[in-house]
Amino acid sequence: xxxxxxxxxxxxxxxxxxxxxxxxxxxxxxxxxxxxxxxxxxxxxxxxxxxxxxxxxxxxxxxxxxxxxxxxxxxxxxxxxxxxxxxxxxxxxxxxxxxxxxxxxxxxxxxxxxxxxxxxxxxxxxxxxxxxxxxxxxxxxxxxxxxxxxxxxxxxxxxxxxxxxxxxxxxxxxxxxxxxxxxxxxxxxxxxxxxxxxxxxxxxxxxxxxxxxxxxxxxxxxxxxxxxxxxxxxxxxxxxxxxxxxxxxxxxxxxxxxxxxxxxxxxxxxxxxxxxxxxxxxxxxxxxxxxxxxxxxxxxxxxxxxxxxxxxxxxxxxxxxxxxxxxxxxxxxxxxxxxxxxxxxxxxxxxxxxxxxxxxxxxxxxxxxxxxxxxxxxxxxxxxxxxxxxxxxxxxxxxxxxxxxxxxxxxxxxxxxxxxxxxxxxxxxxxxxxxxxxxxxxxxxxxxxxxxxxxxxxxxxxxxxxxxxxxxxxxxxxxxxxxxxxx
Amino acid sequence: xxxxxxxxxxxxxxxxxxxxxxxxxxxxxxxxxxxxxxxxxxxxxxxxxxxxxxxxxxxxxxxxxxxxxxxxxxxxxxxxxxxxxxxxxxxxxxxxxxxxxxxxxxxxxxxxxxxxxxxxxxxxxxxxxxxxxxxxxxxxxxxxxxxxxxxxxxxxxxxxxxxxxxxxxxxxxxxxxxxxxxxxxxxxxxxxxxxxxxxxxxxxxxxxxxxxxxxxxxxxxxxxxxxxxxxxxxxxxxxxxxxxxxxxxxxxxxxxxxxxxxxxxxxxxxxxxxxxxxxxxxxxxxxxxxxxxxxxxxxxxxxxxxxxxxxxxxxxxxxxxxxxxxxxxxxxxxxxxxxxxxxxxxxxxxxxxxxxxxxxxxxxxxxxxxxxxxxxxxxxxxxxxxxxxxxxxxxxxxxxxxxxxxxxxxxxxxxxxxxxxxxxxxxxxxxxxxxxxxxxxxxxxxxxxxxxxxxxxxxxxxxxxxxxxxxxxxxxxxxxxxxx
Numbered sequence: 001x002x003x004x005x006x007x008x009x010x011x012x013x014x015x016x017x018x019x020x021x022x023x024x025x026x027x028x029x030x031x032x033x034x035x036x037x038x039x040x041x042x043x044x045x046x047x048x049x050x051x052x053x054x055x056x057x058x059x060x061x062x063x064x065x066x067x068x069x070x071x072x073x074x075x076x077x078x079x080x081x082x083x084x085x086x087x088x089x090x091x092x093x094x095x096x097x098x099x100x101x102x103x104x105x106x107x108x109x110x111x112x113x114x115x116x117x118x119x120x121x122x123x124x125x126x127x128x129x130x131x132x133x134x135x136x137x138x139x140x141x142x143x144x145x146x147x148x149x150x151x152x153x154x155x156x157x158x159x160x161x162x163x164x165x166x167x168x169x170x171x172x173x174x175x176x177x178x179x180x181x182x183x184x185x186x187x188x189x190x191x192x193x194x195x196x197x198x199x200x201x202x203x204x205x206x207x208x209x210x211x212x213x214x215x216x217x218x219x220x221x222x223x224x225x226x227x228x229x230x231x232x233x234x235x236x237x238x239x240x241x242x243x244x245x246x247x248x249x250x251x252x253x254x255x256x257x258x259x260x261x262x263x264x265x266x267x268x269x270x271x272x273x274x275x276x277x278x279x280x281x282x283x284x285x286x287x288x289x290x291x292x293x294x295x296x297x298x299x300x301x302x303x304x305x306x307x308x309x310x311x312x313x314x315x316x317x318x319x320x321x322x323x324x325x326x327x328x329x330x331x332x333x334x335x336x337x338x339x340x341x342x343x344x345x346x347x348x349x350x351x352x353x354x355x356x357x358x359x360x361x362x363x364x365x366x367x368x369x370x371x372x373x374x375x376x377x378x379x380x381x382x383x384x385x386x387x388x389x390x391x392x393x394x395x396x397x398x399x400x401x402x403x404x405x406x407x408x409x410x411x412x413x414x415x416x417x418x419x420x421x422x423x424x425x426x427x428x429x430x431x432x433x434x435x436x437x438x439x440x441x442x443x444x445x446x447x448x449x450x451x452x453x454x455x456x457x458x459x460x461x462x463x464x465x466x467x468x469x470x471x472x473x474x475x476x477x478x479x480x481x482x483x484x485x486x487x
Numbered sequence: 488x489x490x491x492x493x494x495x496x497x498x499x500x501x502x503x504x505x506x507x508x509x510x511x512x513x514x515x516x517x518x519x520x521x522x523x524x525x526x527x528x529x530x531x532x533x534x535x536x537x538x539x540x541x542x543x544x545x546x547x548x549x550x551x552x553x554x555x556x557x558x559x560x561x562x563x564x565x566x567x568x569x570x571x572x573x574x575x576x577x578x579x580x581x582x583x584x585x586x587x588x589x590x591x592x593x594x595x596x597x598x599x600x601x602x603x604x605x606x607x608x609x610x611x612x613x614x615x616x617x618x619x620x621x622x623x624x625x626x627x628x629x630x631x632x633x634x635x636x637x638x639x640x641x642x643x644x645x646x647x648x649x650x651x652x653x654x655x656x657x658x659x660x661x662x663x664x665x666x667x668x669x670x671x672x673x674x675x676x677x678x679x680x681x682x683x684x685x686x687x688x689x690x691x692x693x694x695x696x697x698x699x700x701x702x703x704x705x706x707x708x709x710x711x712x713x714x715x716x717x718x719x720x721x722x723x724x725x726x727x728x729x730x731x732x733x734x735x736x737x738x739x740x741x742x743x744x745x746x747x748x749x750x751x752x753x754x755x756x757x758x759x760x761x762x763x764x765x766x767x768x769x770x771x772x773x774x775x776x777x778x779x780x781x782x783x784x785x786x787x788x789x790x791x792x793x794x795x796x797x798x799x800x801x802x803x804x805x806x807x808x809x810x811x812x813x814x815x816x817x818x819x820x821x822x823x824x825x826x827x828x829x830x831x832x833x834x835x836x837x838x839x840x841x842x843x844x845x846x847x848x849x850x851x852x853x854x855x856x857x858x859x860x861x862x863x864x865x866x867x868x869x870x871x872x873x874x875x876x877x878x879x880x881x882x883x884x885x886x887x888x889x890x891x892x893x894x895x896x897x898x899x900x901x902x903x904x905x906x907x908x909x910x911x912x913x914x915x916x917x918x919x920x921x922x923x924x925x926x927x928x929x930x931x932x933x934x935x936x937x938x939x940x941x942x943x944x945x946x947x948x949x950x951x952x953x954x955x956x957x958x959x960x961x962x963x964x965x966x967x968x969x970x971x
Contacts, residue, residue, distance in 0.1 A: 085533045098532065105526050107533060204533040210767035240537050240770050318767055321565050324576035325530040329633070341571050341631070368567070368762035377764060 005030040006167035007484055010224040013170060014072035017064065024064070024075025027170075028057035028119055031077045035122070035168040038487050043143050044153075044163035046082045047090050048122035053077060056119040063117065072227055074117025079169035081160045082123040083130050084215065085204035086110045089120075093206045094138035095128045097326045097333045097352030107204020108239065109173060109215050109232040116231045121169055124159030128354045129323065130175055130208045132156050133183055133425040134416065137356045142413050145188060146485040147451055151410040154184030154425075160218045161188035165485060171219045171228055175205055177212045178311055179405075179429025182441035185218050186405035186454020189443045189483060191471060192218045193225045196462045197436035198243035200229075201236030207322040209315035210241075212433040221481055222442065222471035226250035229464060245462060254468035260293035261470060264398035268304035269428050275408040281445035281453040282404045288477060289402070289470075297398055301390040304431060306383050308423060311430040313367050313380035320364030326352065359419065388435040395460050400467060403428050405441035405454035428456060438464045442471040443480035452480070490691040490729070492722045493699055494657050495613075495649035496714075498664060499684040500674045501620060501640050502545045508619050508641035509536030509579060509769075516680050520634040528639045530574035535768050538563075542641035543586070545673045546617045547774065547782045549643060550587030552671050552789060555615060557779055561586050563766040568759050571633050572622040580618035580644075582763040586774070587615035592647070592667070593791045594659040602806045607791065610660050611648040618642050637681070643673075649688060649699065654719035661685060661711050666790050670815045678710050685714050690735075691725045700725075701735040705742050705749065713744035720747060793818055801825065801833035810841045816855045817845075823862035828869050835869045843883070847890045859893035860886070868896040875960035881905035907957040918951040919944070919964045933969060941965055 005013070005027055016022045032050055039045055060075035069075075080086060083093050084107050091103040110120060127137035135143045135158025143158045145151040146166040153162035157174030161184035164172050174181040176194035185192025193216045200215045207213060217228035230250045236242045265286060270279065290296050328334035328348030335347030353361070367376035394401060406425060416422045432439040437458055444455035455474070459467040475481050507514045510527035527534040543561055550557050564582035591609040598605035622638035624631050645664065651657050665676045665683060676683040685708045690700035705721050708714040721740070728735055737755040742748075788796070794812040797803045803811070811818050821840055825833045844865070848858060868886060871877045877885065877900045888899045900906045922944045923930055932940035941962070948961050 083533075091532055093532065101532065103532065105531070202533075203535050206532045207535075207768075238537060239535050240768065241535075317764060321567050321577050321762070321764070324567060324569065325532075325574065327569065327571075327576055329571050330529055330574065331531070345569055365762065368764055370760045370762070373762075373764070 004034075004167060006034040006170070007220075008170070009220045010072060010076055010171055010227050011221070013076055017075050018069070020064070024057040024060040024119060025054065027075065028053050028077050028121070031121065031167075031169060034166075035163075038166050039168060041144060041149055041487065042146055042162050042166045042168070043141060044124055044159040044166065044168055045079075046092055046094060046123045046125050046138075046140055046159070049089060052089070053119055053121045060117050060119060070115070070117035073113065073231055075119060076170050077119040077121040078113055078228075079122045079124050079160060079163050079172040080110065080120060081126050081130075081157050081172070081174045083126060083175055083206040083208075084110060084173055085206075086120050090123055091206070092123065092140075093129045094126050094140055095352065095354065095357070096139045097349075099139070099333065101332055103204075105204065108201035108236045110204060112232050118231070122163070124157070124163055124172060126159055126174075126180075127156035128357050129206065129319070130156040130177055130180055130213075131319070131356050131360055133179070133422050134411075134413075135159060135162075135184070136413060137354055139354055144413070145410045146487060147189065148410065148449075150412055151451070152187065152413050154187035154406070154410065156180040156184075157192070157218065158184045161185050161190055161192065164188070164190045164218050164220070166487060167484070171217055171224055173215055173228075173232075174218050175208075175213055175215050176429075176433065177208045177214075177315060178433050179426040181216045181218060182429050182439060182454065182456060183406045183425060185441045186443075186456075187410040187452065189446075189452030189480065189485075190218055190220060191222060191225050191440060191442050191481065192216065193229060193440040193464070193468070194432065194438065195229060195233065195464055196243075196438040197433075198241055199233050199245075199438070199462065199464070201232075201239040201242045203236055203238040207318075209318040210322060211318060212311075212315055214433075222254050222440075222468045222475055223251060225440065225471075226254035226465075226468045229468075243462075248465045250465055250468060253465035254472050257466065257469035258473060259470065260295070261289075261399040261466065262295040262297065262397065263289055264297050264299035264394050264401045266299050266301045266304070266394070266401055266403060268301050269403040273407050273424065273427070274404060277447045278404050278407065278409060278453050282402070282455055285444045285455045285474065286402060288474060292473065299394040299398060299401070301387075301394060301431065303383065303387045303390050307387060307431045307434060308427060310380045310383045310387065310434060311426075312363065312423065313376050314384065314434070316360045316364030317368050317377050318364070320361045320368065323353075323357065323361055328352070356419065384434050387431055391431070391435045391437055391458070399460070400463070400470060401458040403456045403458065405429065405456040409447050409449075409451035409453055432458055437461060438467055440467050440471055442474055443483075444474070444478070445480060446483070488730075489694045490726050491694045491696075492652050492718075493649045493690050493692065494651040494653075494718060495688040496647045496651070496657060496660060497686045497688070498645045498661065500549075500643045500645060500668050500676060501682040502542050502617075502643055503672070503674050504539055504541045504545065504641055506539055506541075507639035508539050508542045508617070509639060512639075514640045515636070518636055520632070520636060523636040524638075528574065528635055536579060536766075538769060538772065539641065542617060543772065543774075544782060545641070546586055546615060546643050547779065548671050548786060549645075549668065549673050550590060550615055551779070551783050552667055552786050553587075553590040553592060553612060553615070555587035555590030555612065557774055558584055558586050558588065559774060560584065561617075561772040561774055563769040563771075564763045565766045566618075567762040570621070571631070572624050572638070574622065574635060574638055578618055578621065579766055579769070581616035585614040585616035587612075590615075592660055592664050593789070594656065594663045595791070596659055597655055602804075604805045604809075610650050610656075613646045613648050615643055615645045618644060649690075654715045654722065657687065657718050658711060658715040661714055663790070665711070666813050670787050670790065684709065687714065687718050687721070689718060689721045689725070691722060691729070701737050703735065703737070704739040706739060706752065707741050708744070710744065713742065716744065716747060717742035717749070721749060724749070787815065801830050801837070803834060803837055807834070807837040807841055810845070811837060814855065820855050820862050824866040824869070827863060827866035832869050832873060835873070836865065839865055839869065839886070843886050844890075847887070851890075858890065860889050861893070864889055864893075864895055871896055871900065875907050875957040876900075878905055878907050878955065878957055879959055907955060907960065915948070915952070915956055915960065915964055916968070918948045918956070919961065919968055921951065922947040923965070923968060930969065941969070
């Protein structure tokens with residue numbers, strides 16, 4: 001299978017394009033054909049614009065013919081989660097609220113990918129407004145896991161991980177607020193990187209929780225993730241929270257650094273609720289790093305038990321305010337039955353938002369209310385500081401932390417009907433967002449039933465280069481990343 | 488019972504910046520609806536605010552001019568409420584850490600008469616913070632339309648302590664505050680364009696009571712005189728309610744300036760819960776000493792300080808200063824001219840400006856910066872008159888010509904034959920001697936103490952000069968000769 005163009009890596013395809021062994025039009029055609037062939041089963045896409053993609057591919061080929069190719073990404077089809085804006089394309093957040101919305105502008109990441117010559121390809125399904133861990137909360141229906149169509153691909157970036165695993169894109173972008181890149185990457189057997197908060201511009205990303213959201217790549221390999229990160233990272237004057245910092249050559253660093261590293265195993269991440277097969281796979285990964293010469297050390301993140309509560313206070317508070325703009329006045333769904341301004345709000349929002357989004361808006365409104373702010377929001381912010389300090393303390397002794405990405409492999413669609421059970425999918429990933437740290441999930445094995453398992457590496461702020469090098473080192477010794485599902 | 492009113496004002500002032508406060512699109516007034524917008528102003532999905540540094544500079548300047556403490560960090564909060572004029576359904580504002588704290592506005596209460604300076608006092612400020620303006624709703628028979636041109640314009644909210652006690656005091660406060668903002672170039676403060684808007688918090692209490700009474704917020708005071716009238720009306724209304732044994736309720740009332748009436752908008756129970764929290768999209772901005780001292784260097788002298796200096800330096804009467812100092816350009820114009828003629832002739836310069844220049848400017852509907860009369864030409868005119876080189880009777884005519892043509896007064900005097908004759912030659916003195924010699928009776932009367940007798944001597948001199956002698960010079964020459 002790996003001989004198919006649509007299953008190759010950016011690094012491989014970049015060579016083929018550069019040597020003109022293939023054209024971007026051929027590659028894009030292959031990806032389009034693959035999508036048409038399999039997406040009826042996967043449903044990773046909310047929409048795609050074939051003509052637009054082929055036009056971009058044609059432009060790429062003309063640049064290359066003229067000797068003006070822009071680098072390794074020139075001509076590579078890359079899918080975007082449907083919360084990331086591309087000018088002239090739908091931007092739905094998988095919500096009825098924005099079902100007919102077309103964005104007039106490019107997100108900064110989109111503009112940067114276009115600047116690098118990439119072919120922007122398709123709008124990928126997700127949980128509505130990125131709220132969820134299974135992509136079941138999409139207003140347009142769930143996405144199936146390519147490894148088992150009866151199972152979820154994870155979420156909220158489930159379309160991004162499933163499309164990649166199914167060969168419907170060469171790489172994709174997702175967004176990660178509490179694990180929404182890493183968990184679906186783990187559940188679909190691909191690599192997902194959540195960069196340090198502030199490394200990648202959020203301009204053009206539909207906000208869920210502003211202080212936690214971060215855009216990142218989903219790719220087949222660490223090297224590809226490094227290529228993608230190099231294209232999208234860096235200060236953006238349109239995002240005040242984006243950081244001014246010098247960037248390394250991620251690809252060069254990821255493929256040349258060999259450690260050994262000092263790796264910490266946070267004991268709180270291996271407790272009750274962890275699937276034994278996941279645990280075993282992660283233990284084997286730990287053994288690999290030890291064999292590679294890494295010093296392995298148990299560490300403690302004592303405030304881990306407060307992560308979930310802290311996260312659901314801060315994330316919902318911000319979401320309640322961020323989603324206030326979807327009111328049916330200027331754009332988006334407006335109820336046909338509304339009679340006045342107040343009625344437009346009530347009915348449009350009642351009709352436009354799904355149950356999980358409403359649940360979080362109500363929760364967030366509550367925790368910010370007069371009389372409750374100090375007890376909830378303010379206290380959560382203080383705990384957040386303690387959670388970050390836990391990580392920074394650990395980094396006095398180790399270079400990175402090693403944990404499972406998800407406590408369990410992909411579960412059945414419809415299996416977790418209790419919202420709280422779904423919230424527990426994120427217990428290993430949300431601390432990273434609260435602390436603003438970089439982390440990635442790299443495939444580290446399969447269950448007996450053939451479901452992928454992900455290993456999470458959590459790094460120091462802005463230490464993506466080391467995380468990618470650790471993942472690359474692991475990939476070089478294992479074949480997990482080359483496996484493809486049978487569709 | 489005698490009641491005392493307690494008044495605090497919340498004044499919103501639009502900051503004059505090129506672009507809006509959190510995005511690059513132009514700020515402005517009078518453009519076609521929804522043309523001053525971009526994805527950020529319209530709160531399209533995915534957009535983010537980025538602070539306009541010029542707006543922060545302006546509010547720091549306002550704060551420094553009013554003697555506020557400037558917070559070391561500028562922090563932003565979201566004020567959450569739904570309204571169609573607010574694109575995000577939250578307003579970016581400053582809640583618990585306003586950028587400016589304390590300070591005061593110096594005011595002048597009405598004097599005993601127009602030409603008598605009134606009592607000065609300082610109205611303490613609680614805070615000044617920066618936020619974004621909202622759009623504008625236009626209501627029609629069956630629909631309402633929103634214009635977001637105004638949305639995102641930087642807006643300062645200046646909150647006074649509840650420290651004023653009369654409508655006149657509130658009026659004086661607003662007048663002084665407005666002048667200060669215009670002086671600093673912070674805003675044009677045109678109330679018709681909504682660049683300055685005022686809400687008043689009013690309560691009354693028995694004289695001698697220290698506890699505040701029930702507060703009523705009065706909105707829609709959209710001209711400075713409506714502020715005065717609205718507050719006076721509200722104080723009367725509150726006194727009337729208490730006097731007939733009623734109780735006041737905490738509420739927001741809408742004042743109709745045309746009708747001179749107010750009606751309740753909402754009571755305290757209907758008050759919003761704004762769910763303030765720090766805006767996670769905007770980083771706090773450090774304001775260090777270097778920043779503050781740079782802005783400090785740009786702060787102009789305030790009107791009342793200028794007035795005190797004009798008293799001391801130029802010995803100007805109150806009536807002149809009270810016109811000159813409230814217009815920064817006019818005061819600058821005055822000082823440019825005085826610089827040429829010297830402080831001794833400052834009052835003459837001031838008189839020309841206040842009496843003649845302002846009249847002509849008013850009739851021509853132009854500002855002082857646009858006048859064709861340069862300070863140097865006005866200075867020349869004053870010097871010509873002082874030297875007796877032109878007829879004082881012709882000076883007004885010369886000035887009007889200067890205003891119309893921008894020519895120098897000396898050139899106009901030559902052209903119109905308005906130069907005083909015999910100023911330097913001995914001619915005038917000779918005519919005076921002749922007049923004294925020929926009118927012994929008048930001379931005797933004058934020397935006996937009848938001052939007006941001198942007028943009998945002037946006629947023959949004027950006649951001898953064919954009307955071209957300067958009356959002032961004639962008077963001075965006659966007195967000199969009579970005294971010797």
